Amino acid sequence: MLPDMSSDVLTSLAEQARALDTQHVATDRRHAFELPDGVVYLDGNSLGALSRAAREATADAVSRQWGEQLIRAWNDSAWWSAPERVGDRIAGLVGAPAGTVVVGDSTTVSLYKAVHAAARMRPGRRVVLTDPDSFPTDVHVTRGVCDQLGLTLELLSPADAVARLRGSDDVALASYSQVDYRTGELWDLAALTVAAHDAGALSCWDLCHSAGVVDVGLTDGGADFAVGCGYKYLSGGPGAPAFIFVAPQHLDAFVNPILGWNGHATPFAMSPDHTPADGITRARVGTPPVLGIAALEGALTAYDGLSMADVRRRSLSLTAFFVDAIAALGVDLPVATPREDDRRGSQVSLRHPDAYAVVQALIARGVIGDFREPNIVRLGFAPLYLSHEDALAAAVHLRDVLAGREFERPEHRSRAAVT
Ligand SMILES: Cc1ncc(COP(=O)(O)O)c(C=O)c1O
Numbered sequence: 577m578l579p580d581m582s583s584d585v586l587t588s589l590a591e592q593a594r595a596l597d598t599q600h601v602a603t604d605r606r607h608a609f610e611l612p613d614g615v616v617y618l619d620g621n622s623l624g625a626l627s628r629a630a631r632e633a634t635a636d637a638v639s640r641q642w643g644e645q646l647i648r649a650w651n652d653s654a655w656w657s658a659p660e661r662v663g664d665r666i667a668g669l670v671g672a673p674a675g676t677v678v679v680g681d682s683t684t685v686s687l688y689k690a691v692h693a694a695a696r697m698r699p700g701r702r703v704v705l706t707d708p709d710s711f712p713t714d715v716h717v718t719r720g721v722c723d724q725l726g727l728t729l730e731l732l733s734p735a736d737a738v739a740r741l742r743g744s745d746d747v748a749l750a751s752y753s754q755v756d757y758r759t760g761e762l763w764d765l766a767a768l769t770v771a772a773h774d775a776g777a778l779s780c781w782d783l784c785h786s787a788g789v790v791d792v793g794l795t796d797g798g799a800d801f802a803v804g805c806g807y808k809y810l811s812g813g814p815g816a817p818a819f820i821f822v823a824p825q826h827l828d829a830f831v832n833p834i835l836g837w838n839g840h841a842t843p844f845a846m847s848p849d850h851t852p853a854d855g856i857t858r859a860r861v862g863t864p865p866v867l868g869i870a871a872l873e874g875a876l877t878a879y880d881g882l883s884m885a886d887v888r889r890r891s892l893s894l895t896a897f898f899v900d901a902i903a904a905l906g907v908d909l910p911v912a913t914p915r916e917d918d919r920r921g922s923q924v925s926l927r928h929p930d931a932y933a934v935v936q937a938l939i940a941r942g943v944i945g946d947f948r949e950p951n952i953v954r955l956g957f958a959p960l961y962l963s964h965e966d967a968l969a970a971a972v973h974l975r976d977v978l979a980g981r982e983f984e985r986p987e988h989r990s991r992a993a994v995t
Pocket residue numbers: 682683684685711713714753757782784785805818
């Protein structure tokens with residue numbers, strides 16, 4: 577479904593795309609997903625595509641489990657233990673051991689639990705570091721925790737945080753995103769964690785834009801805490817439950833700031849006293865979102881038989897090829913995403929003064945990306961269901977949108993409520 581390709585440049589790019597798709601055929605899971613014909617979906621970093629397995633798991637959870645098993649499904653379909661079971665599945669994708677990840681709340685709530693618990697593990701230290709350019713919820717949550725605990729929030733980029741940590745003794749926690757949601761820059765989780773540890777501080781990572789596409793390596797990097805969402809690259813569906821990771825050495829000391837009955841050692845004893853459960857279960861709060869977890873569990877089967885190293889290689893190949901293709905096609909927009917493989921997540925962000933309208937014009941052509949303030953055309957490459965041919969098709973459409981100044985059309989300029 578490539579658009580009109582009549583020049584030598586296009587012929588050569590199309591050959592390269594086919595060769596790269598052949599090279600990466602082992603990680604092609606396109607058949608597992610249901611994407612509409614004629615669409616190149618470059619927004620899996622905001623809402624991942626629907627997979628057949630997620631559809632089937634959801635249908636089964638509704639019709640058979642809920643409809644027929646009724647309340648018995650808590651035991652017979654293992655609804656009660658689903659947060660830990662699906663957590664273990666995600667642990668395998670982010671380089672964490674079984675028993676350290678649980679799913680259930682939103683990313684925002686998960687981050688609150690992680691940041692609050694972490695900050696309290698370093699009594700006497702007054703400072704929490706986070707990135708002013710983080711996704712806003714991260715700044716809001718971190719500020720809120722600091723206000724509640726009487727701590728000081730310092731807003732520093734990851735690079736400045738490393739310098740701030742050097743030789744310091746007042747920082748309790750450095751809380752950062754592994755991949756910048758806007759630019760797609762990949763930060764060095766291990767290096768910032770080492771800097772935090774050298775200063776006696778802890779680290780917490782938001783993996784929203786890295787889980788499922790980057791070889792995250794939580795254990796190898798020494799991360800203390802992490803959170804991430806289920807609805808982006810993991811394709812768990814709109815509002816899918818998020819996950820929280822607590823490193824094994826912190827599990828016993830982890831105090832959940834939201835003490836609920838699901839995090840209790842004996843929830844059905846119905847005791848008014850709170851005894852935290854052992855292990856990661858203490859990070860649970862209330863009744864888990866069973867239908868959302870079912871969809872997420874189904875979606876995660878798309879990773880069966882794949883190594884994250886291979887998925888990462890495919891992702892890097894897709895984004896590198898897209899950047900090369902737009903350059904070869906004469907698109908000269910500034911690329912906000914680093915070109916170095918070890919500094920790039922799974923997206924390509926381009927700057928344009930009319931970025932919103934450019935995105936709308938692309939969507940009208942079937943290339944779905946999104947816009948982020950102030951001037952970012954954000955194109956996410958979910959490696960499991962995108963090919964290099966898709967990347968080339970998107971590049972050609974982008975060239976044509978810009979060459980035909982389609983972004984100047986009035987219909988592409990009026991803002992929707994959700995962007
Ligand atoms: C880095 C990051 N953190 C958190 C969130 C969102 O949190 P929640 O799932 O609670 O809406 C997003 C996107 O919505 C995000 O990009």
